[in-house]
Amino acid sequence: xxxxxxxxxxxxxxxxxEAGGEAFPWDLGEHLNGCLAAYQMKPNYxxxxxxxxxxxxxxxxxxxxRAEAGTLDPAQxxxxxxxxxxxxxxxxxxxxxxxxxxxxxxxxxxxxxxQAFGLEGGGQGKPPTIxxxxxxxxxxxxxxxxxSHVQAGRAAHKKIRIExxxxxxxxxxxxxxxxxxxxxxxxxxxxxxxxxxxx
Numbered sequence: 001x002x003x004x005x006x007x008x009x010x011x012x013x014x015x016x017x018e019a020g021g022e023a024f025p026w027d028l029g030e031h032l033n034g035c036l037a038a039y040q041m042k043p044n045y046x047x048x049x050x051x052x053x054x055x056x057x058x059x060x061x062x063x064x065x066r067a068e069a070g071t072l073d074p075a076q077x078x079x080x081x082x083x084x085x086x087x088x089x090x091x092x093x094x095x096x097x098x099x100x101x102x103x104x105x106x107x108x109x110x111x112x113x114x115q116a117f118g119l120e121g122g123g124q125g126k127p128p129t130i131x132x133x134x135x136x137x138x139x140x141x142x143x144x145x146x147x148s149h150v151q152a153g154r155a156a157h158k159k160i161r162i163e164x165x166x167x168x169x170x171x172x173x174x175x176x177x178x179x180x181x182x183x184x185x186x187x188x189x190x191x192x193x194x195x196x197x198x199x
Contacts, residue, residue: 012141031058046118046129052095139183147191
């Protein structure tokens, strides 16, 4: 089976890698909160399944990073699975329910896995649901990155121009300034609200 070509990290991966800081480059809580927030912006069946898979990927990534950093209990480690397969980890119920429902649908209805999970389709000429949700996740991360830089500038009593941050983000994430502006227009109000509430 041919291996997939390696790709550049997506914007949401870059932002999540920076969220934890230099000491531990991953913030699982931020990742899980982001999955829930993104689902709440587009609450439908396909989105629930997509973000459930994204949340589980984040939990597995967190375990892998912690294992590499040597912060896990050595008695719980496993040569093949990173952690012993019997170790229980907390997973938010919403994601367990979404995946359980999707699997039940796949087992009881005719159709392909992607259709049962609500990740394919969208109609003639429309992108698959998964592509739309990946774009939303990236745009949410871009807006979060801009919002955090606005907040840091204000805390340091520096004058921050959104346009300068848009150009910086365009370079950082290798996206056009049009894409960055769209992300900020779409999710900037959410970021402003987050920071005004002190979260």
